[in-house]
Amino acid sequence: DTGVSQDPRHKITKRGQNVTFRCDPISEHNRLYWYRQTLGQGPEFLTYFQNEAQLEKSRLLSDRFSAERPKGSFSTLEIQRTEQGDSAMYLCASSRTRDGQETQYFGPGTRLLVL
Amino acid sequence: EDQVTQSPEALRLQEGESSSLNCSYTVSGLRGLFWYRQDPGKGPEFLFTLYSAGEEKEKERLKATLTKKESFLHITAPKPEDSATYLCAVQPVSLGRGSTLGRLYFGRGTQLTVWP
Numbered sequence: 001d002t003g004v005s006q007d008p009r010h011k012i013t014k015r016g017q018n019v020t021f022r023c024d025p026i027s028e029h030n031r032l033y034w035y036r037q038t039l040g041q042g043p044e045f046l047t048y049f050q051n052e053a054q055l056e057k058s059r060l061l062s063d064r065f066s067a068e069r070p071k072g073s074f075s076t077l078e079i080q081r082t083e084q085g086d087s088a089m090y091l092c093a094s095s096r097t098r099d100g101q102e103t104q105y106f107g108p109g110t111r112l113l114v115l
Numbered sequence: 116e117d118q119v120t121q122s123p124e125a126l127r128l129q130e131g132e133s134s135s136l137n138c139s140y141t142v143s144g145l146r147g148l149f150w151y152r153q154d155p156g157k158g159p160e161f162l163f164t165l166y167s168a169g170e171e172k173e174k175e176r177l178k179a180t181l182t183k184k185e186s187f188l189h190i191t192a193p194k195p196e197d198s199a200t201y202l203c204a205v206q207p208v209s210l211g212r213g214s215t216l217g218r219l220y221f222g223r224g225t226q227l228t229v230w231p
Contacts, residue, residue, distance in 0.1 A: 004158075031217060042119075042202055042221030043159065056218065091158050095217070101147065101166070102206075102217060106158035 002026070004094050004107035012113045013082055020078045021110045025094030032075050033093040033104060034067060036060065043091055049075060082114045118142075121203050121222035128229050131192050136225045138203030139185040148186050149219065150179050151202040159202055193229045200224040 005024045013019050025032050031050050035043035046065070047057045051072035061067075064082075069075040079086055089111050093104040118141045128134055140148065147166050151159035163172045165181040172179050176197065178189040188201055204219040 006158075033218070035219075040223065042204070042223050043219070044221070045218040048217060058218075093158075097217075101164070103149070103161055103164055104217075104219060105161055106151070109156075109158045111156070 004092055004105055006090075006092050006107040006110050008110060009108060010111050010113075012115065014115050015082060015084060017082055018078065018080045019082060019112065020076055021090055021092075021112075023075045023077070023092030023094075023107060025074070025092070026096075026105060029094035029096045029105075030072070031095045031097065031102065031104075032069055033095070034075070034077050035091040035093065035106075037089045037091055037109070038087075046077075079112075082112075084114050087112055087114045119203055119205055119220050119222035121201075121225050123225060124223065125226045126228070128190075128193055128227070130194055130229055130231050133189070133191045133193070135190070136188040136201055136203075136227070137185060138188070138222055140203075140205045140220075141184075142205050142207045142220070144208035146206045146208045148181055149204045149206065150186070150188055151204065153200045153202055153224070155200075162201075190227070193227075195229045195231055198227055198229050200226045 007022045033048040034046040037043040047067050049069040064080045067077045089109045091109045093106045095102040095104045120139045122137045150162040153159045163179040168183045170181050176191050180187045202224045204221045
């Protein structure tokens with residue numbers, strides 16, 4: 001396994017701009033999760049996919065946020081009209097369910113700074 | 116509401132000084148409890164999964180245990196390279212109707228510093 005990869009690793013943008021992040025899961029992992037982490041806090045769930053279907057979205061995910069996972073492979077997370085409060089580390093995790101159990105493996109994250 | 120509380124928030128140990136980190140949880144039903152290690156600026160690294168009360172798992176100097184309401188991460192004779200933030204997360208059982216919700220609920224973590 002090559003691990004979960006995320007791109008870019010860092011992003012600085014101005015308030016009001018749109019940004020898009022990419023996540024490549026571990027191959028053959030059918031589940032893909034997005035979390036957000038701010039300083040001193042644990043990761044907070046945003047949304048997740050099973051294959052290409054988006055099965056759950058958190059209340060944290062405002063209408064400025066959209067996520068896709070075309071063909072059940074990589075995923076993108078787009079934030080429109082960024083706000084300073086969107087500054088955070090965006091983490092992607094993938095997993096494969098087996099016998100009702102799963103372990104989520106995280107990528108290195110994309111650190112977003114909104115000026 | 117599902118909640119995870121970790122204590123202490125920060126812990127400083129001298130090399131070789133054993134201690135324990137606590138994770139208490141409130142969840143409607145527990146599918147699994149997870150421990151992760153996170154280094155500054157990096158994503159969480161998986162350590163252990165525990166599924167039922169009484170279960171224990173070990174890896175090098177780390178040992179994780181689980182009761183019905185809390186989990187402990189015991190660190191025996193820590194070294195400076197064990198310095199990191201340790202995160203605890205729970206995965207509730209899925210709801211009925213065939214749903215398979217998988218989200219994790221994380222605590223805020225314990226920041227461990229081990230000095231020589």
